[in-house]
Amino acid sequence: MLPITRRTLLAGQAGAIAAFGLSRAARASGLRPLTINLAWYAQAPVGGFYQALARGFYRDAGLDVTIAMGGPQVNAVQLMLAGRCDFITGYDFQTLNGVARGMPLLTVGASFQHDVQGMILHQPAASLADLKGKRILIASSSHQTFWPWLSKRYGLSDTQLAPYTFNLQPFFTSPDVAFQGYASSEMFDVHKAGIPAAFFQFSDAGYPPYGTTIVTTKPFAGANSSVVTAFIRATMLGWRDYLHGDPGPGNALIRQASSKESPERIAFGIDALRTAQVLTGKTDPVAKLGTMTAARWQATRDFMVANGLLAADVPWQDAFSTRFADEAAVSAA
Numbered sequence: 001m002l003p004i005t006r007r008t009l010l011a012g013q014a015g016a017i018a019a020f021g022l023s024r025a026a027r028a029s030g031l032r033p034l035t036i037n038l039a040w041y042a043q044a045p046v047g048g049f050y051q052a053l054a055r056g057f058y059r060d061a062g063l064d065v066t067i068a069m070g071g072p073q074v075n076a077v078q079l080m081l082a083g084r085c086d087f088i089t090g091y092d093f094q095t096l097n098g099v100a101r102g103m104p105l106l107t108v109g110a111s112f113q114h115d116v117q118g119m120i121l122h123q124p125a126a127s128l129a130d131l132k133g134k135r136i137l138i139a140s141s142s143h144q145t146f147w148p149w150l151s152k153r154y155g156l157s158d159t160q161l162a163p164y165t166f167n168l169q170p171f172f173t174s175p176d177v178a179f180q181g182y183a184s185s186e187m188f189d190v191h192k193a194g195i196p197a198a199f200f201q202f203s204d205a206g207y208p209p210y211g212t213t214i215v216t217t218k219p220f221a222g223a224n225s226s227v228v229t230a231f232i233r234a235t236m237l238g239w240r241d242y243l244h245g246d247p248g249p250g251n252a253l254i255r256q257a258s259s260k261e262s263p264e265r266i267a268f269g270i271d272a273l274r275t276a277q278v279l280t281g282k283t284d285p286v287a288k289l290g291t292m293t294a295a296r297w298q299a300t301r302d303f304m305v306a307n308g309l310l311a312a313d314v315p316w317q318d319a320f321s322t323r324f325a326d327e328a329a330v331s332a333a
Contacts, residue, residue: 031064032227036087036214037076041069042257044269045184045212046089048111050257051250052238061230069257072166077105080217087231090215091115092208092300092319093145093309100314104218107320109232109290109328111239112211113281114203116273117146120171120186121178123196128205129154137164137171137179146180146202148307153205171195183276184269191268201276208299210292211278221321233328236289240330243274280332289332290325 038046049067052058058065068085070076076088077098090107098105121130131154138147138161150156162170164179168186171177172193181187183199190197214232221228242250251266280286297320304310 030062031059032062033064033066034058034087034227034231035066035068035085036089037068037070037074037079037085039070039074039076039089039091039212041071041261042067042254043185043261044254044266044273045116045182047242047247047250047254047266047270048239049089049235050238050253051242051247052234054249054253055238055241057234057237057241058231061234063227063231063234065231065234067253067257077103080215086220087214087216090213091145092210092213092297093304095213095215095319096301096304096310096314096316097144099316099319100310105215105319106218106221107210107213107215107292108221108228108323109214109236109325110210110212110292111214111235111290112278113286114201114276114278115207115209115211116184116201116203116276116278117180117182118199118201118204119150119178120181120190120197120199122171122175123198125178125198125200128200131156131160131178134160134176134178135162135170135174136160137162137177139164139180142180144309146207148309149207149303150202152307168193171197182272184272185265187272188265188268208296208303210296210300214290218318221324225324229324229327232290232324233330236325236328236330239279240289240332243270243279285332287332288325288328289330290328292320292322292325294320294322 036049042050053065053067077094079085080088081103092107095105095107119128119131121134128150140163151158168189171179172195183201187199214235216228247270251263254261254266279289297316301310301316305312
């Protein structure tokens with residue numbers, strides 16, 4: 001599937017010839033071309049980016065943005081370091097580990113004030129403590145993120161683990177299976193299959209990372225500070241409009257990019273994101289969207305060190321800058 005750009009958006013509305021002329025006119029008018037590579041496929045949990053494109057927030061900010069999808073075979077960090085994109089959607093653990101290896105990664109904003117992944121169990125599970133005795137399906141990368149914490153906190157064993165291959169059939173066929181997922185995506189498939197299940201979000205149990213962060217490189221941010229701020233502002237306007245306005249424009253682009261995303265699946269995802277209060281957080285809600293704090297990053301650093309995921313001497317302050325989202329100043333209201 002081709003990446004979604006201003007050109008493909010216009011092509012869908014007015015024909016390829018007209019789109020080519022308008023895209024060329026956009027470049028001639030001085031719009032700055034930018035590319036963001038998503039960590040996963042187009043779906044509701046990245047809908048704010050598509051809404052910002054569809055509603056013209058990027059264009060209003062002087063940007064000509066291309067959204068490229070990710071997936072299990074896409075290494076977005078490598079693409080960015082190679083100059084193939086300007087931003088990626090990141091993950092705090094990934095960014096801190098990159099900094100530990102000397103990568104010039106810099107988180108410049110947080111779409112969500114908490115990570116939205118968790119564990120899905122068959123009912124009548126009451127908490128994550130009910131993972132004891134279950135066969136637990138997790139992705140390979142999760143061994144370096146939530147699993148050390150989860151296993152230590154709830155007395156779980158590596159012998160319970162099996163690979164999560166994004167195939168839900170093991171869960172559908174056995175009440176003794178649990179798997180990692182998102183309330184905004186996998187839970188739709190579980191509900192559609194008629195399986196009584198419960199979702200437990202890790203952040204509710206103290207898991208500290210931000211969610212769907214916006215990451216660039218230090219050299220890019222240093223040379224293009226106003227562009228970074230403009231991109232953050234337009235993106236967060238997109239998120240606010242997507243979750244608290246009419247998401248239709250963004251949904252049209254999501255379905256154009258990913259044909260498996262049905263209107264029902266997208267609507268389910270939006271409702272889950274709204275319920276989770278991802279933009280502001282559930283406790284001590286932020287007044288400005290996309291903002292981060294050093295205290296919160298230190299909490300993630302301390303969490304990783306305590307669970308053997310990061311060396312104590314890593315310069316964790318190099319992994320983020322609060323400046324750009326603060327300057328973007330997108331009100332939560």
